[in-house]
Amino acid sequence: MIMDNHKLIMTQDKIATVEDVILSSCEIPSMPNVTQQILMMMSDPDTNAEKLQKVILTDQALSTRILKIANSPFYGVPRTIRTLSTAIMILGYKMIRNIVLAIVTKSINRRAGLIETMMWEHSIGVSNASFLIAKEIQFPESEEAFLAGLLHDIGKQILNNYDPERYMYVIERTYNEDISYYYAEKEIFGFSHPEVGALVIRKWKLSEELESAIRYHHEGFKATFKEYPYYLGKLSIIVNLADLMCIKLGIGRREPLDTINIANSESAALLKLSENKVQILSDKLQNYFEAEKEKFWY
Ligand SMILES: [Fe+2]
Ligand SMILES: [Fe+2]
Numbered sequence: 001m002i003m004d005n006h007k008l009i010m011t012q013d014k015i016a017t018v019e020d021v022i023l024s025s026c027e028i029p030s031m032p033n034v035t036q037q038i039l040m041m042m043s044d045p046d047t048n049a050e051k052l053q054k055v056i057l058t059d060q061a062l063s064t065r066i067l068k069i070a071n072s073p074f075y076g077v078p079r080t081i082r083t084l085s086t087a088i089m090i091l092g093y094k095m096i097r098n099i100v101l102a103i104v105t106k107s108i109n110r111r112a113g114l115i116e117t118m119m120w121e122h123s124i125g126v127s128n129a130s131f132l133i134a135k136e137i138q139f140p141e142s143e144e145a146f147l148a149g150l151l152h153d154i155g156k157q158i159l160n161n162y163d164p165e166r167y168m169y170v171i172e173r174t175y176n177e178d179i180s181y182y183y184a185e186k187e188i189f190g191f192s193h194p195e196v197g198a199l200v201i202r203k204w205k206l207s208e209e210l211e212s213a214i215r216y217h218h219e220g221f222k223a224t225f226k227e228y229p230y231y232l233g234k235l236s237i238i239v240n241l242a243d244l245m246c247i248k249l250g251i252g253r254r255e256p257l258d259t260i261n262i263a264n265s266e267s268a269a270l271l272k273l274s275e276n277k278v279q280i281l282s283d284k285l286q287n288y289f290e291a292e293k294e295k296f297w298y
Helices: 018-025 033-042 049-057 060-070 084-091 093-107 114-136 142-151 154-162 164-177 181-188 193-203 208-215 221-227 232-249 266-270 275-297
Strands: 007-009 015-017
Touching (some): 015 018, 018 193, 033 049, 049 060, 049 084, 049 093, 060 084, 060 093, 084 093, 114 142, 114 154, 114 164, 114 275, 142 193, 142 232, 154 164, 154 193, 164 181, 181 193, 193 208, 208 232, 221 232
Antiparallel strands (some): 007 015
């Protein structure tokens, strides 16, 4: 079997795309019904906070989580928010959608071990870092950046669900041989988590921009930026940089990776972020994450 980035050329002259191979190997989960309903309501111009509140209230865990997050200092709301409809108005539909999808993201893990906890922590870390970077560079859709960060490694969860033993081998190789997940997965599975993640985004009918951000967050973000410098391209770079920040801080890893020089990274340069700015953002992320993660996200 010969493999390149786009196609697997199989013996017997059969050609299968990487997508075909992924789809025939792993189960890409469907989006839960309540989530689908909430997302559909949000795209309906007749929806208002009250109507949305009714649907959300049918899920007690979701309602509690939304209220907790709305009261997080991350959003800087000066007074305590006690009702769901106020939380919806303050956070906005897009942030509510993100919280709903965060809960879904956590729930697709089939196990609840250390690996899964670290993956979850990394997702939340990268979503928060993406949000902070987006605000810093005045990217117009900071909530989209949050969502891209949240879902960027969802492909790892799918691969880990599909074959946890082989995925543990991927993880061990990244730590022991200092290679990226992307390359270890390609070698061990034949495909990588960004490719799997992009399929999840498509199946869940989220946006093309998001699909592209997930697909290119490790490889190809530079080319995407050149082609789409204003929106689509920036989303994958924001996620790439957010990922580096979390790796350096050890968010979702066994330990911090101090050797990364983020200020010299391609993504920091493309976003025109100075060493000083990157440091300020990292400090902000670390302070917020350490103080608030368990209170709001667990
Ligand atoms: Fe990744
Ligand atoms: Fe990541």
